[in-house]
Amino acid sequence: MTTSARSPRAPEDQGFVPTDEWPDVTVMVDGFGEPSLPASEALEGPPIDVRFENGWTISHLFDQGEVTWTITEGDGAGATGTHEYRAVEVRPGIFFVDFVKGEGTRASDVSMILDRNDGKVTVADSSFRDRDGAVRMRTDILAGRVVGTGEIDGRDRTSALVGKRIYYRYSPTEHYEHVYLNSGTFVWHCVRGGEAGLADVDPIQVFELADDIVILHWSETVMPVESIVTIDLANKRSVGRMYCWDGPTLAPVHIPFDSRFTILSDTPYPEG
DSSP, rough: OOOOOOOOOOOGOOOOOOOGGOOTTTTHHHHOOSSSSSSOTTTTTOOEEEEETTEEEEEEEEEEEEEEEEEEETTTTTOOEEEEEEHHHHHHHTEEEEEEEGGGOOEEEEEEEEEEOOEEEEEEEEEEEEETTTEEEEEEEEEEEETTTTTOOOOOBBTTTTTEEEESSSSSSSSEEEEETTTTTEEEEESSSSTTTOOOEEEEEEEEETTEEEEEEEEEESEEEEEEEEETTTTTEEEEEEEOOTTTTOOEEEEEEEEEEEEEEEEOOOOO
């Protein structure tokens, strides 16, 4: 398997790339570079306690670029950890928080979408799994609510992306398009960048977040990649992360990102 970046040919000059010729996912790291949106310190201050649907209550203390989480109720009560975190305010009062805990194949990437306007919380926890002797990945999605803001009310699934073809610019060199076929399936295609010409069809989950903004999770079937992202259809901005591993070493690879995007088309389907 080659690890060299593919040439920046236009899509009409590209062709099908067999999976045994795909580069390692690490080719994206340099191309994506650092996220363009600034990190927010707005969550730093008193602890934020969140109740989850599985019975956990977890206290989160954000302080000087680190988050300390402590399970105060539920299975594993007393467990705690401190990690560097990054929070981005994707809209006023809505935060995408991300941190990696653990090491090697025991590491996991925890992303928390926290809406301080209504207290709703969605957590995506991506980790490594042994599947029939092969290392693969999975993401567990958990609903929660900030203590004192109401009952836990999981986010509804939405079809808001169905029929859309969106062109994402993650950096000057890395451009991808998504075609959302239905509420559970999409096509991704690298138009420009380290994976130029690569494309696949993968499963997705899409949840409502606020007016014209959704949460998208996708799990790649060829590459070991788990992604969670907020997509703001009104402001044409996405914020998220990819989590995967370096094929030769199994070292975790964490890629935070944001993008500007263009909706190329929005296809209505005929009724008959």
